[in-house]
Amino acid sequence: MDGNELIYGVNDKPPLLKLILLGLQHTLLMSVYLVLIIIVVRTSKLTDEIAVDAVRVGMIALAMATTLQALKPPFGSGFLAAPVVSAIYFKASLLAAELGGLPLVLGMTVFAGLLEILFSRLLYHLRVIFPPGISGFIIVIVGIELGLEGLRQFLGVAKVGTHHFDIHFFIGLFTLSTMIGLSIWWRGIIKLICSFIGLVSGFIVAFLLGAINPEKIALLKTIPYFALPNFSFVSYQFSPALILPFFIASIAAALRTIGVITTCQKINDPNWKNPDLKSIKSGVFADGVGSVIAGLFGIPGISTGPSLVGISSAAGATSRYIAFTTSIILLILSLCPKFVSILLIIPLSVVGPALMFTASFMIVGGFQVMTSRNIDARMTYVIGFALLFGLSKEIYPKFYASLPHALQSIASTSLSLSVFVALVLHLIFRLGIRKDAVITFEKEKDLSKDELNYFIYQNGKNWSINTTIMDRIALTTGEVVQHLRRTHLAEDAVDVRLSYDQVDFIVHIKYLGDLLLLPFVNQGKKIFLEEESFSYGLTDFLTGVYPDKFERFMVKNEAHIKLYFII
Numbered sequence: 267m268d269g270n271e272l273i274y275g276v277n278d279k280p281p282l283l284k285l286i287l288l289g290l291q292h293t294l295l296m297s298v299y300l301v302l303i304i305i306v307v308r309t310s311k312l313t314d315e316i317a318v319d320a321v322r323v324g325m326i327a328l329a330m331a332t333t334l335q336a337l338k339p340p341f342g343s344g345f346l347a348a349p350v351v352s353a354i355y356f357k358a359s360l361l362a363a364e365l366g367g368l369p370l371v372l373g374m375t376v377f378a379g380l381l382e383i384l385f386s387r388l389l390y391h392l393r394v395i396f397p398p399g400i401s402g403f404i405i406v407i408v409g410i411e412l413g414l415e416g417l418r419q420f421l422g423v424a425k426v427g428t429h430h431f432d433i434h435f436f437i438g439l440f441t442l443s444t445m446i447g448l449s450i451w452w453r454g455i456i457k458l459i460c461s462f463i464g465l466v467s468g469f470i471v472a473f474l475l476g477a478i479n480p481e482k483i484a485l486l487k488t489i490p491y492f493a494l495p496n497f498s499f500v501s502y503q504f505s506p507a508l509i510l511p512f513f514i515a516s517i518a519a520a521l522r523t524i525g526v527i528t529t530c531q532k533i534n535d536p537n538w539k540n541p542d543l544k545s546i547k548s549g550v551f552a553d554g555v556g557s558v559i560a561g562l563f564g565i566p567g568i569s570t571g572p573s574l575v576g577i578s579s580a581a582g583a584t585s586r587y588i589a590f591t592t593s594i595i596l597l598i599l600s601l602c603p604k605f606v607s608i609l610l611i612i613p614l615s616v617v618g619p620a621l622m623f624t625a626s627f628m629i630v631g632g633f634q635v636m637t638s639r640n641i642d643a644r645m646t647y648v649i650g651f652a653l654l655f656g657l658s659k660e661i662y663p664k665f666y667a668s669l670p671h672a673l674q675s676i677a678s679t680s681l682s683l684s685v686f687v688a689l690v691l692h693l694i695f696r697l698g699i700r701k702d703a704v705i706t707f708e709k710e711k712d713l714s715k716d717e718l719n720y721f722i723y724q725n726g727k728n729w730s731i732n733t734t735i736m737d738r739i740a741l742t743t744g745e746v747v748q749h750l751r752r753t754h755l756a757e758d759a760v761d762v763r764l765s766y767d768q769v770d771f772i773v774h775i776k777y778l779g780d781l782l783l784l785p786f787v788n789q790g791k792k793i794f795l796e797e798e799s800f801s802y803g804l805t806d807f808l809t810g811v812y813p814d815k816f817e818r819f820m821v822k823n824e825a826h827i828k829l830y831f832i833i
Contacts, residue, residue: 331556343549379557402636409628419618441468656684
């Protein structure tokens with residue numbers, strides 16, 4: 267939906283009744299992801315009573331993070347971009363739960379949140395390490411691991427000896443079919459909340475078929491309607507062996523947030539041209555703080571929910587006041603353990619398909635980000651070998667188990683192994699990656715714009731750069747050089763040097779004469795480097811639409827102008 271179709275824009279305040287209803291819609295959709303908390307608590311071998319407490323304090327953490335994200339920079343993005351218990355952190359959290367229980371999950375979640383906060387401060391400098399190829403690959407691998415975990419639940423192999431396998435398989439198949447069917451053949455809000463409807467439908471079928479444990483239903487009856495949350499289960503541990511999995515999860519969370527906030531900007535501004543870096547940096551900062559709060563309060567990592575952005579856009583209501591209402595509702599529900607305990611009786615045969623459904627969007631979204639720029643030979647090797655090594659972890663587990671202890675953390679999961687290989691190969695292959703080309707226009711020779719354009723486009727083609735980006739480069743460069751000639755600022759020859767290092771395309775113009783004064787247009791608007799909405803926004807953020815910055819300086823009587831285009 268375009269920004270001019272919105273009923274309530276980002277800074278509009280809907281009437282109270284509509285505000286409450288929109289807040290309730292957001293709360294219900296966010297509640298679906300709370301079941302991930304219960305799975306992590308159970309993996310930690312803790313009781314269902316603790317699981318209920320964890321979900322309730324998790325609601326408080328989500329309320330705080332939702333409000334923070336809706337605040338204007340520098341505290342938050344200033345958009346309705348509510349967080350959810352993130353599937354991105356799910357696999358790493360399960361690994362931590364198996365190794366050290368819930369305290370290790372919480373300690374590592376705080377660590378990951380701090381990493382994301384640091385990442386928000388270093389977005390520009392880290393573009394070299396995380397170009398679209400690497401960023402998209404990380405999202406793909408996270409999606410694959412999430413999907414495989416969901417598949418284990420769906421096929422009933424998560425727990426050996428599961429009773430009534432045929433019934434649970436049917437329930438999982440029904441749940442997945444409902445989600446897929448609604449997403450393909452339906453329209454409007456129904457299409458956007460297909461995962462929520464699928465979960466509810468699967469739960470009802472499971473109840474009617476007697477697939478819900480009677481003991482859990484009995485436990486539900488004993489839980490009070492009102493009680494204060496209990497924080498006594500919260501404690502923290504840290505393990506160096508889990509640094510890499512949580513580091514990768516934090517990077518993936520930051521990348522997803524970049525995509526979500528960029529999409530929010532586009533939805534709310536019909537004249538959107540390029541990403542607002544200040545809002546994006548603040549959004550990633552708020553997302554990292556949200557994960558820190560989540561870990562401190564006793565739940566796995568949280569991150570912005572792309573599907574919620576799509577739903578708010580379809581509903582025509584992206585007002586950030588909805589975030590404040592949602593936070594209040596979450597705080598009220600945290601006092602109602604009876605409501606929360608309903609999540610306890612949802613069978614894994616319903617949850618598994620939901621994870622698979624979400625993973626499919628992450629995988630495809632990651633591929634869209636990877637292919638948003640041409641993949642050259644270097645990136646082909648990086649992605650290909652990294653994927654092969656990641657798969658080898660599952661095929662040859664005995665080999666990796668025999669590795670020295672120092673390497674165990676790197677090969678702890680296929681995710682950490684593949685991303686480690688990708689980053690190492692990417693940094694190695696950057697050696698000698700810079701390409702240069704120079705053309706000189708002599709003083710007595712009239713500058714031919716066609717000749718300059720041919721020079722720029724030909725080198726762009728040789729370097730496999732998108733023609734849309736080359737149009738931008740050629741237009742800007744041509745205007746600058748033509749202006750030098752028209753105003754007689756250049757006393758002699760004009761050199762135009764093109765440089766490209768897979769991140770920046772630099773046009774270096776050098777001449778003898780007076781320094782050209784350039785207007786400060788777009789100066790500081792640097793474009794760097796979840797769920798269709800996140801890949802849609804992240805691709806725009808990574809490719810950019812205007813010249814990003816320039817430099818001008820004198821060396822003796824020689825003028826230098828550098829135009830930077832972030833590819």
